[in-house]
Amino acid sequence: MRVKKQKRHRRAVRFYTACYGFREPFKILCDGTFVYHLLANGITPADTALANILGATVKIFTTRCVTEELRSLGDSYSDSVNAARNLITARCDHERRKNAAACITEVIGENNPEHFFVATQDAELRKKFQEIPGVPVIYALRNALFLESPSAVQHKFAKIAEEGRSHMTELEYKMLKVKKKRVDRKEACDALDMNDNHGDHQDLKRNDKPNRMVMNDKVQFKQKRAKGPNPLSCKKKKIKVNENSATGKELKNVDGSVRNRSRKRKRSKKNQFASESSGGV
Structure with missing residues (x-):
């Protein structure tokens, strides 16, 4: 039975999270009847018990009107008054104290902009919030807490x-x-720019000699052409005339006599002495 209840609670929490934008930590708005029931049945600490059924961390709120209503009920509700004072106070902006049900209804509004879970033991208030989309309701039976399943109105609005x-x-x-x-x-x-570029490209192909002033994207290199021969290499060589070539090997002296250019070989004394000694022997 407990496993089925947990599955039902998790399904309901996923529905409100996906369809109405509820996010952790979940905010729970309590009235005086719910606070009194928690203390009377020993469901403490309240934040731990509520976190167990929702599967996430929670923040518990109440209003100033709810606290004042509990105080007006007498000394028998003094413990409930002290417990309500320890909760976070939600802003209700009521100068005069209102009924707790009316105060909570005004805080919730038409579409529950603050994404409150309403915790109450008032059957009429629970039935009323079932008709408002995006308002999950929590109630208690003895020492157990329950989260009501989304109503048909809430499912229809979410769809x-x-x-x-x-x-x-x-x-x-x-x-x-x-x-x-x-x-x-x-x-x-x-498309117009592409057509213009295509037409310009065709005009360039038609012209044999394109305008050289047109700048091309590609780098143009100069072609190397054959040049003429080096003029220095074509110059004729000068023939040097040797003045002494006409006489051949003969040379003339100053007085006109012919002098033979060939010279006699001079032998050294050492060679001469060697030859004489060889002849004498």
């Missing part, structure tokens, strides 16, 4: 909200049309 999120609003549709026009205009401009 309608999901269908609304899947479709575009009028503002989103207008923004999409404006963006589409911009994209179409840009594509048309790009």
